[in-house]
Amino acid sequence: MQSDNKKVMLIDDNEIDLKINAKLISITKLFEEIIICQSAEEALDYLSRNMNDDDKLPNFILLDIQMPEMDGFEFLEQYKKFSTALTDKCPVAMLSSTLDFGDTQRAEANPYVIKLLKKPLSPKELAELI
Amino acid sequence: MKTPSVRVLYIDDEENNLEAFKASFRRQYEIYTAISAADGLKILQSVNVQVVIADQKMPNTTGVEFFKSITETFPDPIRILLTGYTDIEALADAINHGHIYRYITKPWNDLELHNSIKNAYDAYKAKIDLRNKVAELEKTNDELNRFIYSISHELRAPLVSVIGIVSLVKMEGLYNSSGEYWSLIETCSNKLDYYIQKTLQYYKNNKTVTDESPVDFKKLISELIDVYSYTDKDTRFTVNVDQKVDFKGDLFRIEVILGNLISNAIKYQKAAELNKKVNIDVEVSKELAQISISDNGMGILNEHLEKIFTQFFKSKVHHGSGLGLFIVKEALNKIEGRISVSSDLNHGTTFKITIPNAK
The missing domain is CATH 3.30.565.10 (Histidine kinase-like ATPase, C-terminal domain)
Structure with a gap:
């Protein structure tokens, strides 16, 4: 495993999915540390708080689409306002159970999203991405 | 059976005609009369009239001109034009521009006019019914779209969590720990997911x-x-x-x-x-x-x-x-x-x- 895949940030409003995905990542050891955020706001808050602290910043973000108040696409609108120093080092993959054609196309069109992963998260697919 | 209350507006500049009309039809219909186009418009603005009858030859505004002027503001009432035998030009104009339903010659025959009003009301009702049906269908359609969206999100999300848990169970080596129960859960979940996906495909194919x-x-x-x-x-x-x-x-x-x-x-x-x-x-x-x-x-x-x-x-x-x-x-x-x-x-x-x- 590459040494720069240290921290992953999971953003999801669904506690059960957070639990499942965190467990799955810890079993597969794809990342050393997991930052769990229960909302897009919480994630943005974390990123701005630790903007200058490389040790605390994630190297990868797994982002849910449907979340109350701020959804995944709205998060991305805010995410792109961070410095490229941060965003370049931290690619985003969306993770959703959506079958909606519109969601898929919007995710593909977003420059910050490297892939739309379908739930349930497959360790193999995740490994291929990082 | 009692006929439903049909509201008829009759516009004519001759007071005698208005009186005669009222006398002939007051028992069958709710009659409103106006001595000029301007008065007629006032009635239209305050009463929900279903059938409008207008005389062609009136000073200031003719019947056709009046009908033309209300095509946008009052498109629903059905129009009947009353005119003399020879007025071919008015007739052509009425058909082409006035959205006229019937053309009746003066002096009118009570039975003919009565039938025309009855038919006009039926046409009015058909028009409104159709519009209500369209609105109803649009609503149903809208609900179906939202239903499809909620199937693809709300209904499927927890199921996908279940499938995720089963794969965790596999990774932790617990899959065979409870006899065949885990594999049965997996089979059922996958089957349900398959049905959801196929149902969505079917509806999307029909609608898109x-x-x-x-x-x-x-x-x-x-x-x-x-x-x-x-x-x-x-x-x-x-x-x-x-x-x-x-x-x-x-x-x-x-x-x-x-x-x-x-x-x-x-x-x-x-x-x-x-x-x-x-x-x-x-x-x-x-x-x-x-x-x-x-x-x-x-x-x-x-x-x-x-x-x-x-x-x-x-x-x-x-x-x-x-x-x-x-x-x-x-x-x-x-x-x-x-x-x-x-x-x-x-x-x-x-x-x-x-x-x-x-x-």
């Missing part, structure tokens, strides 16, 4: 308007094989795509069609077969794409061949949903494609499809 986007068959087919051979890695695919010209078509439906056929080709293999094969050939011309998908699987009984495209037809083996090929056929109908099938029991099945190139 056809679109035209470029299709790269080589790329599309290899993606679909990746998706569907995920659970079954034994089947060997041989894909030949001859696409020298651009192809434009309905990407969503083509994906649905090929996806279902590829998934069937994998699903209906013989369990004992060591050399499971699927051949896919695509030939694209300026006019159409010809696609053939053949497998060496279990094949289809001759007497079943006719029925496989009907909704809810399922074979006894491999309990499908009875929706896959039905959806294929429906999707092909929408994009004017064709499908044919030939099969040898125990030797395999070949589906041939043609899809017109929209380019």
Whole structure:
């Protein structure tokens, strides 16, 4: 495993999915540390708080689409306002159970999203991405 | 039976006519009268009138001019024009510009006018009923769209969590810890997920308007094989795509069609077969794409061949949903494609499809 895949940030409003995905990542050891955020706001808050602290910043973000108040696409609108120093080092993959054609196309069109992963998260697919 | 209360407005500059009209029809209808177009308009603004009768020859504003002036503000009431025998020009004008329902000559015949009012009211009612029906249908349509969206999100999300838990159980080596219970949960969850996906495909196929986007068959087919051979890695695919010209078509439906056929080709293999094969050939011309998908699987009984495209037809083996090929056929109908099938029991099945190139 590459040494720069240290921290992953999971953003999801669904506690059960957070639990499942965190467990799955810890079993597969794809990342050393997991930052769990229960909302897009919480994630943005974390990123701005630790903007200058490389040790605390994630190297990868797994982002849910449907979340109350701020959804995944709205998060991305805010995410792109961070410095490229941060965003370049931290690619985003969306993770959703959506079958909606519109969601898929919007995710593909977003420059910050490297892939739309379908739930349930497959360790193999995740490994291929990082 | 008592006739429903029909509100009729009669506009005429001759007081005598208004009185005579009232006297003749007051028992059948709710009558409003006006001595000029301007007065008539005031009544229209305050009363919900269903039938308007106007005399053609009035000072200031003629009957046709009046009707013309209210086409936008009061489009619903049905119009009847009263005029003298010789007024051909007024008649032509009325038909062309005034949205006139009937033309009645003066002096009127009570029975004829009565029938005209009755028919006009029926026309009014039909118009309003149709509008209500359209509004109702639009509402239903809207609800169906929201229903489809909520199936694809709210209903599926927890199910996908369950499938995720089962894969965790596998990773932690607990899959066989409770007899066959975990594998039963997995089978049921996958089946439910499959039904949800097929149901969505069916509704989307019915509702979405056809679109035209470029299709790269080589790329599309290899993606679909990746998706569907995920659970079954034994089947060997041989894909030949001859696409020298651009192809434009309905990407969503083509994906649905090929996806279902590829998934069937994998699903209906013989369990004992060591050399499971699927051949896919695509030939694209300026006019159409010809696609053939053949497998060496279990094949289809001759007497079943006719029925496989009907909704809810399922074979006894491999309990499908009875929706896959039905959806294929429906999707092909929408994009004017064709499908044919030939099969040898125990030797395999070949589906041939043609899809017109929209380019």
